Amino acid sequence: MATNLETLKKDVVDICKKCGNDRTKMMDIVRAVQKKYGCVSSEAMDMIAAEVSTHRIEVESVVSFYTFLSEKPKGKIVIRVCDDIIDKMANVACIDDTFKKELGIEFGETTPDGKITLEHTPCIGMCDQAPAALVNDVVVTNLSSDKVKEIVKTLKETGDPAKITHRHGDGINSNPLVHSMVRNNIRKSGDVIFSEYNEGVALKNAINQSPVEIIRTVKASRMRGRGGAGFPTGMKWEFTRAAEGNQKTIICNADEGEPGTFKDRAILTERADLLFEGMTIAGYAIGADTGILYLRGEYAYLREYLEDVLNKRRANGLLGNNICSVKKLGIFGKKSSINFDIRIQMGAGAYICGEESSLISSCEGLRGDPKNRPPFPAQKGYLGTPTSVNNVETFCCVVKIIEKGAAWFSALGSQGSTGTKLFSVSGDCKAPGVYELPFGITVSELLKEVGAQDTMAVQMGGPSGTLIGKEDFGKKICYDHLATGGAVMVFNNKRNILEIADYFMEFFVEESCGFCTPCRVGNVLLKKKLEDIIDGNGTPEDLDYLEKLGNTVKAASRCGLGQTSPNPILTSIKNFKPVYQKLVKPADDGMNPTFDIAKALGQSEAIAERKSVIFDTV
């Protein structure tokens, strides 16, 4: 034991030192310890706290927040089977059974030899190739029972998750640094993101302009944030630029955790340079010298490749000090005074970190709790610096705006929603994948494009968006009518609406950070009542209860998670009321239908060894 602790100490000291013994690098530190030891043990927490001069409880607070981190030991290999609604529809239950059988353990358990842990995880961004799972950082997709058997066999024999990837996916997935079976399924390339990329042209244009001119162009393009909220990008940059502070920060939100979303995966794999060029332009525009790519833990398989792309950009003088002044490139020639570099911050399994202020907390090495606003990130964000957090797709759009002009961009799409939008389409359709289409197309047109038939419902914008029915299929997809961050889940008429809503509520209960009361408690109560209705114990009054409670959670919650989490219930009641009405019935006897007298008396009857005299239950 003593020697073990000595080794642990040595490793922890090394890891902390590599991170500059910097408390704000806590995420990197605990992730590294977790990777090496399968846990961040109590002893490790004490050691980390000592090395970075903080309190042990702060380390514990962080470790216990993120699902990819744990105090209790896990296997060197952790298999995380994605159990989101699309995977459920793809019969993940059968995959679950095979994993359990092959490993001889239940979910949440570790094999007796301590080597492999089996878990469930919400959406890993592979809905277009469900069922899917993570084996440590390795993604396995389109799972079948046979594939599972083979995976378990390989893992048992080699202990090396990298060995389970035999066939590569499309495009850059076959790059040795990615080495992944993931397919990006880019079904439709549009004029912006997946059009021809002329590397460096936009950056050159940008640097020949003043930052104010760039912001003016972005504003003129009427570009709005692609994460879903649709805040005008130019305005965000203007605020950040105008905010007081010598240091400013650009953060790219690549934490696409909204179930059903995987469009950023396609960009990160196929258009990494476009993204980094966009971040660099943004950095120049707001006057930032620090850029952070916050990459969700589930996309760790892309990290090495992205680091390589960044290194190449550094070598080419496109990142670092005095960027774009390397003569050999022949494009700039003069020495610039612009400094900008990008680091990758890995997440560790927390949906809430897609919320910009939580994401900043996480980058600072804290729990992913959202921050109070004001101050807004543009005023005081990462480590107190004015910060602009933008979506992956947003940065890419800006590159094209700067390259081809605001007028060109705003001619695409619709009046209030210019440009194209990437849609991550999954569920009941012939061709799930990524579609780049102009804003303003109708839901029907999109459904036709993806080969969806007998569609009953579409979840626009993921669980936090809207569940719509046929009546709304004529609506235009844009910020003013039907807003979306891009997730489109298609459900045909064989699917159960309440099961979908229930799954989404389960997701929000799991992913709520628990900071504020309405989101922490309200979502649990919403889900409980929905379960009652599904179980046939609902009354007509329950619909009113759900709507009132849902509205309180939306109104009183502190951040976007709670402000949207009741949507699966509220929008399904609004658009599929008959489904609810069919299930609820008035309680004629005046009794609370959820109260089970037999169950309530069971224990007493057992102790008394006789039946209740009044309620003679079976």
Next chain:
Amino acid sequence: MSEITFKIDKVEVKGKSGQTIMEAADAAGIYIPRLCTYKDLIPHGSCRVCTVMVNGRPQAACTQPIAEGIIVDNETETVKEIRKDIIDMLFVEGNHYCMFCEKSGNCELQALAYRFGIMSPKYPYLFPKRDIDASHPDIFIDRDRCILCGRCVRASQQFDGKNVLDFVERGTEKRIAVNAETNLAETDAAGSDKMVEACPVGALLKKRVGYATPIGQRLYDHKPIGSEIENK
């Protein structure tokens, strides 16, 4: 500091720039219900009981700064319903034994329920299983009654200059934990720490002084919570 004029429930209120709505309301003798806010502590914005409508949009009064001409709703039916719902949530989320809790009569959660006329919560009880920490000679933690307001966490840092407590886990599992491997006795917490009195409920209590105040003389026995501000 410049003066800012705005309205709370149609009453004109004057405040200073930089103040939160709650600070300005307090100074004007208008009570906005709250739980996670405590004098001199940095506002937390977590309980959401102080939710008000600012120009029709819900905001937490404890963190929202005042601005010229804003219209704040504090006592409207909509706002009161939201607050009642939140108080109800806090009751069903934990295990609150008002009838024999040492804090009864001095408890801010209980007092708020009385002020809002809540006799029993409308939501089903969740009956969580939570741990007690009675290891410390002078203080005990009863997580059953904890409402996760974080007042103790901040009081320990800001008032006591320590870091005895913090939150661990998330969502429904979120709880107060101590800065030690096992329990409170291992920390540098002292019975005289201000963090103990900062607790609005009976989650953090001093040992051997329970029920010292007779019924009738407790903080909220005669006047509802908030009177101290309204009757200033």
